[in-house]
């Protein structure tokens with residue numbers, strides 16, 4: 001099983017997990033109400049690829065970090081909130097360009 005790149009620890013004095021990309025404070029994130037309603041109930045697990053990142057196009061609710069602007073998926077397990085790091089279409093395009101044909105290994 002691949003371990004997701006995620007965060008569930010709160011930043012001191014805050015009520016949301018920190019950004020799984022940069023550790024930044026996610027309390028300033030804004031979410032359109034219809035996106036929020038569409039995502040309920042929040043998933044308990046988020047599918048990730050072999051590199052531990054989720055695909056941003058396949059998650060129920062995606063939020064962008066106000067500090068590093070990278071996307072994360074929201075998941076809920078009981079009373080606990082988790083954020084799973086997502087890859088963007090731009091990330092994937094960059095990886096395909098960087099990887100020589102037939103290359104073996106993982107690209108970050």
Ligand SMILES: [Zn+2]
Pocket residue numbers: 019020021022023024065066067068069070
């Ligand atoms: Zn961040």
